[in-house]
Amino acid sequence: MKIFTGAQIHELDTYTIEHEPIRSIDLMERAAKALTKAISEEWTNQTPIVVFAGPGNNGGDALAVARMLAEQDYKIAVYLFNIHNQLSADCAINKQRIIDSRRIKSFNEITVNFDPPSLDAGTLVIDGLFGSGLNKPLAGGFASLVKYINHSPAKVVSIDMPSGLMCEENTHNIRANIVNADLTLTLQQKKLAMLFADNQQFVGDVRVLDIRLSHEYIVQTDSLYTQIEEKDIRPRMIHRSDFVHKGNMGNALLVAGSYGMAGAAVLAARACLRSGAGKVTVNIPKRNYDVMQISVPEAVLQIDREDTYFSEPTDTDDFDALGIGPGIGMNENTAIALIAQLRRTQCPIVADADALNILANHRAWMQQLPKGIILTPHPKEFDRMAGNISNDCYERLTKAREMAERLGVYIMLKGHNTALCLPDGHVYFNSTGNAGMATAGSGDVLTGIITALLARGYNTKDAALVGMYLHGLAGDLAMKSTGKESLIASDIIDYLPQAFKRLND
Helix, strand or coil, X not given: CEECCXXXXXXXXXXXXXXXXXXXXXXXXXXXXXXXXXXXXXXCCCCCEEEEECCCHHHHHHHHHHHHHHHCCCCEEEEEECCCCCCCHHHHHHHHHHHHHCCCCEEEEECCCCCCCCCCCCCEEEEECCCCCCXXXXXXXXXXXXXXXXXXXXXXEEECCCCCCCCCCCCCCCHHXXXXXXXXXXXXXXXXXXXXXXXXXXXXXXEXXXXXXXXXXXXXXXXXXXXXXXHHHHHHCXXXXXXXXXXXCCEEEEECCCCCCHHHHHHHHHHHHHCCCCEEEEEECHHHXXXXXXXXCCCEEEECCCCCCCCCCCCCCCCCEEEECCCCCCCHHHHXXXXXXXXXXXXXXXXXXXXXXXXXXXXXXXXXXXXXXXXCCCHHHHHHHHCCCCCCHHHHHHHHHHHHHHHCCEEEECCCCCEEECCCCXXXXXXXXXXXXXXXXXXXXXXXXXXXXXXXXXXHHHHHHHHHHHHHHHHHHHHHHXXXXXXXXXXXXXXXXXXXXXXXX
């Protein structure tokens, strides 16, 4: 699913109107029918509803929804805010339709003074004040109304966007002046702001309603942002031939696990093996030997000369991919060995965890990263790599996208909607995964999965996309069994077979 900017969303509406062809008021009616259906599926007509409509087309949508719900015997109170006596053409038409229908007994057009209605716990608020066209923070009376809604116990459904939230950047927005929706019914496609963790409190649950906007425009128009779905991943899967042997299935090397952190190496190695690598070698310090030999008997062990940490680079000529970083620690000798390893390695590389922390402590080294390396930071790791703390998720993503372009690398910014930033500036958001995966070792599993896919022969982009999707999918399958609270990293590995089966069927 492409994620369009606010400007592109406006163009999509216009293109649909011109090329379907369809009148704008009829397109609004189509959207209102989809919205009404979604609302009536969640709340019965015993629920009292208060509709707040703005003067633009978002308000027009809200008025049309109010009329349609009234026709289904919902008790509706409508407040249309027309402060400047300037409604959009379609909003004005829907205002008149409400008046003509006479089904809504409480219709209030606010031009000067506003006496707010009581909003109790049994009331549903439909927020149709401002939609995807908003380009500045709310202020004045609208800001006061938003605060009034947010301080009430009523449930809130926002049409297209929670009022006050802008489609992309909200870094300098006034967050107290944004509606806290319980449910956002967004039209046709998600908006970029909905994918950020710090906006979750505003959007609540998000449902995308297909209102049949121009498929031609969607296909032909490029977008910097895309959310990947199962249909995007299936064609990227490489299926193994019946006649392969382990030598055809990739030889992966993992550098992981200082003494006391052997678990990171165990998790990465098990995930790598479960992701189809024909052979997995793990470079470990001497004192991790027994743990690894017992925990992952399928792995080949390569023993460092030091007892407790990674101290020297290893030859990678015989390997098809390298995963480095999980649990290797921050020893200065390890740091020197890391940059030496990255410089000399010719095969594809995934760098995670302590490898990223070391780079953050030696930021000049980042200019020496091999082109096409995959970096998999969580937000704090990325902030350390960038050299400063980002104000919000949008700013962090922007920095990650710029860094990926500047260095010619892939940056996988981990989170609920993990974002893969490509060297060409495009960003792919993941659609799998859940909060139960916020647990120690989850990132080590991801490193093992991607390393295996690179070793198997996936190109870097596909290895990253398939890897993050598989990781989240295995986590989702595990959650059905364990629940979110009890999910641990090993569970993700245990459900990798089911995830592969689903994508390969």
